[in-house]
Amino acid sequence: MVADNRSAVRKVLIITLLLNLFVMTLKAVLGSWTGSLSLLADALHSVTDSANNILGLIASRFSSPQPDRDHPYGHQKFEGVGALGIAAFLGIACFEILQGAIERILSGGGKPVIISPSELWLLLIVLGVNIFVTFYERHVGQQVGSPILIADAQHTMSDVWVTIAVLGGLIGVWQGQVLNLPQLQWLDIILSFPVALLVFRSGWNVIKDNLPWLVDEMAIAPEAIHGIVIQVPGVINCHEIASRGIVGRQVFIEMHLIVDVTDVETAHQITEEVENRLKERFSPVRILIHIEPPAYQSDQITYEAESKSR
Template identity: 75%
Template sequence: MVIDNRSEVRRVLLITLLLNLFVMGLKAFVGWLTGSLSLVADALHSVTDGANNVLGLVASRFSSPHPDRDHPYGHQKFEAIGALGIAAFLGIACFQILQGAIERILSPNREPVTISASELWLLLIVLGVNIFVAFYERHVGYRVGSPILIADARHTMSDIWVTIAVLGGLIGIWIWNFQWLDVVLAFPVALMVFWSGWTVIRENLPWLVDEMAIAPEAIHAVALQVEGVINCHAIASRGVVGRQIFIEMHLVVNATDVETAHRITEEVEARLEERFGPARILIHVEPPSYQENHISYESET
């Protein structure tokens, strides 16, 4: 059974969109007051948070798990494509942070950064909102199995580290007038943002290229537990365990009539569904005389 959690995903994305717009506006306001380039860059980074929420809403709208005539395997890859879009936004944010730092180095005569205690308190509020959004999205994302929420939570987590770094630099400026902190801290922040984007790509690309989802040995072991199964081979799987899995196999059964073979395959499907479901399983039945030792496809060399 395929579970459609898109309504809950959209609700979470709408809530976080409103919170991200609040965070973005507050960062931009404090950045304008203080003249901090790193904080303005952080505000630009937060623009991508809102864009990610909009992208997630669009992707969720088209990512129905239910098949139709044009998409017989469902539409869930749209959500993985949306997650890759978030990775692209992270790359843009990384470039913006580096660009702002380099401009500051090349223009050392710019107006100095000024900061007050009240402005630091506003940034602490921003940090608290970001922490709430990240953990809220991640919790719901793992509970409903949503790549778009998990990816967006990772993006927001990178925003937390950006804000912490910027806040640390502004505290250094406030206490010791270390103006150079506004530039130096931008580079490790950019690296953290880049790593978040790479992680999103690494987790979603296997789904898009139909990488093996379950080891064929595991599927083989489950199938052989069913009485009447002699062997199975040519096992293939794709999808995401816990969300939706597609399994194909050839099953050698000890049956002389179609009704018995059908009963055996139904039992195999039920056990695979219980172990790895939700799953969509296609089984090709073969007679007991069929001989085949390879349980999966050979590796290309």
């Protein structure tokens, strides 16, 4: 049975929510003071960080791994749905950043950005908080096997790169003020585009990591399962092997097993040994085995693709 680590997940999400609210507020205030488009876009990105934490808390509330009458396979896909919600927030942030940058270009650059060294130091503090949140969430997420924490850490890592890009641009703008080079004002707008690409990439990675689980894509190659099962004494063959889930998080395996016995008790002992070996290799895993007599023959290890002639 897979462990229920939701309390640990909620604790991390609450801590990171408070930190992200602090970061978001500081970026928004600095963006308003300086008139920086890239910094305001970065603040928008931090809004999604906080929204993702809230979404994660909601998803974690309903994502119990334990089965019940209405959800006999558990509730863990709620976390996958929550991760896709994070990807949606990232897409919105990407669109807002690009829209703001294009509007600024069409208006001829807009109002000049005014930045001071003290404000740059405050951005360094923001960067440090983002880096802490990223590694903290990733560490706990990998430790407890939580996709929502890992996805949110990936999102926050994109925020780290965004803040680095924004900080670099604002340093250039500040130097433009010092050296009387107004052309460096365009750095704030130009850097908005790679910021948007970084945000989009993070969203795509979240989708790529969670969609296979939600659509029940194969979790383990049937040949790998077959190779383990066939080594159990008393097993003649196994076929119609199917698996879904994510190894290390939760896997479901089904198969038809041909055994070299005719009595139920011995067949049961063989299936228990098969289950034990698969659990040693792929735990946590739930296994369903259909027993067939020695005379049954099948060389079809797994399900074949549907005929293309249809």
